Amino acid sequence: MRILLYNPDNGVTRNFMPHLWMFLLQALTPPGHEVLLVDGNARAMTDEELVKFIRQENIELVGIGAMTRMVAKAYRVADAIRAAGVQVVMGGPHVTEVPDEALGRDGGPRHADAIALGEADETWPLIVEDAARGELKQVYQPQRDEKGLDRKPSLQGYPVIGWDVLDLNQFSLIPKMLRPFMSKLGSGWGTFHVVPIETGRGCPYGCEFCTVTGFFGDSIRFRSNESVVDELLRLKARARRERGQIAVFFIDDNLAINTKRTKALLRAIIAADAQVPWVAQISANLLRDQELIDLIAESGGKWIFIGMESIDPANMADVNKNFSKPGEYRAVLSGWRKRTFTRSLRSSSAWITIRWASRIVL
Numbered sequence: 001m002r003i004l005l006y007n008p009d010n011g012v013t014r015n016f017m018p019h020l021w022m023f024l025l026q027a028l029t030p031p032g033h034e035v036l037l038v039d040g041n042a043r044a045m046t047d048e049e050l051v052k053f054i055r056q057e058n059i060e061l062v063g064i065g066a067m068t069r070m071v072a073k074a075y076r077v078a079d080a081i082r083a084a085g086v087q088v089v090m091g092g093p094h095v096t097e098v099p100d101e102a103l104g105r106d107g108g109p110r111h112a113d114a115i116a117l118g119e120a121d122e123t124w125p126l127i128v129e130d131a132a133r134g135e136l137k138q139v140y141q142p143q144r145d146e147k148g149l150d151r152k153p154s155l156q157g158y159p160v161i162g163w164d165v166l167d168l169n170q171f172s173l174i175p176k177m178l179r180p181f182m183s184k185l186g187s188g189w190g191t192f193h194v195v196p197i198e199t200g201r202g203c204p205y206g207c208e209f210c211t212v213t214g215f216f217g218d219s220i221r222f223r224s225n226e227s228v229v230d231e232l233l234r235l236k237a238r239a240r241r242e243r244g245q246i247a248v249f250f251i252d253d254n255l256a257i258n259t260k261r262t263k264a265l266l267r268a269i270i271a272a273d274a275q276v277p278w279v280a281q282i283s284a285n286l287l288r289d290q291e292l293i294d295l296i297a298e299s300g301g302k303w304i305f306i307g308m309e310s311i312d313p314a315n316m317a318d319v320n321k322n323f324s325k326p327g328e329y330r331a332v333l334s335g336w337r338k339r340t341f342t343r344s345l346r347s348s349s350a351w352i353t354i355r356w357a358s359r360i361v362l
C-alpha cells in the first residue's frame with residue numbers, strides 16, 4: 001500500500017524544521033508499504049493540488065498529524081481527501097484531547113475514518129495492516145495498564161530514522177539555485193537542515209497550560225545514549241558528504257530533566273566526536289549547574305530555550321509551575337553569560353533565547 005503522511009502548515013509562519021512524527025512513523029511502518037511525506041510548511045499545496053498528488057501517486061491511506069494551532073487546516077484537507085475516496089487517519093495531541101471532533105461524534109462533521117490516540121509507536125503498524133486489509137477501525141489506542149492508563153512505549157528499542165539517506169530536499173534552507181555556489185563556501189553550505197531528535201519523553205511537572213504531562217506521562221523514558229550518538233554521527237556524515245550543514249533540535253521538553261543522565265549523554269557525544277550545533281529546551285532551575293553548562297557548550301549546544309512565563313511568582317504558582325523561580329532568573333542568566341562568554345573566547349559559543357510569554361493559552 002502507498003501511504004502519505006501529511007503535516008499541515010499554519011498559514012502564517014513557515015516552520016522549516018521537519019516534524020519528527022512523520023519520520024518516526026515512516027520508520028515504524030511494516031515492510032511492504034511505501035510511505036511518502038509532505039509537509040505543508042516546506043511544500044505548499046492547495047487542497048486541490050494535494051488531492052491531485054494523492055491520485056497521481058495512487059495513495060490509499062493518508063495520515064495527518066496536527067497541533068490545535070493547525071487543526072482547522074488539517075480538517076479541511078482531510079475533508080477534501082475523503083471526498084476523493086481516500087481513507088484518512090488522524091493523530092497527534094489535538095485529536096487525543098478531543099477525539100470526538102475528528103470522528104464527528106460531537107455533532108459536527110466527520111473528518112477522519114480513524115484516529116490514533118496518544119503515542120502511536122505501537123499502534124501505527126496495526127493501523128497500516130488494518131487499512132491494507134480494508135478493515136480500519138475507528139479508534140486506535142495504546143494498551144492500558146492496571147490503573148487504566150496508556151502503556152507508554154519504551155524508547156530503548158528506538159527505530160533508526162534514516163536521516164542520512166532520506167530525501168530532505170523539501171527541508172533545505174538553502175535555495176536550489178544557490179547550492180552549487182554555497183557548497184564551495186568554507187566546509188560547505190550547499191544544504192542546511194535543522195533536524196529534530198528526541199532523547200526522551202515525559203515530564204513530571206504538570207504545568208497547567210501544557211499538554212505534555214497528560215500526553216506523554218509524568219515519568220520519563222529515555223533512549224540509550226548510543227542510539228542518540230549514532231543518529232548524530234550519521235547526520236554529521238551526511239552533512240560532510242553533501243558539503244552542507246546540519247543542526248539539531250533536541251525536542252525533549254526538558255533536555256536536562258535528569259541531570260546525571262544528560263551529562264552522561266553529552267559526555268558520550270563529546271567522546272564520539274559527534275558534535276553538531278544543537279538547540280534544546282531546558283528549565284532555568286537546572287541551568288544553575290555550571291558543569292552542565294560547560295558540557296552543553298563542548299557538545300555543540302548553541303541555543304537554549306527557557307520558558308519564563310512570568311516574573312511574578314504568584315502567576316507561576318497559579319499555573320502550577322512553582323519549580324521555576326523568577327527570583328533566580330537573574331543569577332541563572334548571568335551565570336550562563338559569564339560561562340559561555342569565556343568559552344566563546346576559546347572554542348565554542350552558546351547563546352540563550354528567552355521565550356517570554358505571560359501565559360500560553362491553547
Ligand code: B12
Nearest residue numbers: 010017018021063064065067068091092116119120121211
Ligand atoms: C518541537 C515542537 C515544536 C516545534 C515544531 C517544529 C517541528 N518541526 O517539530 C516548534 C518550536 C516550531 C513548535 C511550535 C509550536 N508548538 Co510545539 N512542540 C514541539 C514539541 C516540543 C515536540 C514535538 C515532537 O516532535 N514530539 C515528539 C513526537 C514523536 O511526538 P508527537 O508529535 O506527539 O507524535 C506522536 C503522537 O502524537 C502520534 N502522532 C502524531 N501525529 C500523528 C499523525 C498520525 C496519522 C498518527 C497515526 C499518529 C500521530 O505519533 C507520534 C509517535 O508516538 C511538542 C511537545 C512534545 N513533547 O511533543 C510541542 C507541542 C506539540 N507544541 C505545542 C504548541 C502549543 C506549539 C505552538 C502553538 C506554540 C505557540 N503558542 O506558538 C507552536 C505552533 C507552531 C506552528 N507551526 O504554528 C503543544 C501542542 C498542544 C496541542 N494541543 O496541540 C505541544 C504538545 C507542547 C505543549 N506545551 O503542550 N513546537
Ligand code: SF4
Nearest residue numbers: 203205206207210253
Ligand atoms: S515543565 Fe515544560 S514540559 Fe513539563 S509540564 Fe511544564 S511546561 Fe510542560
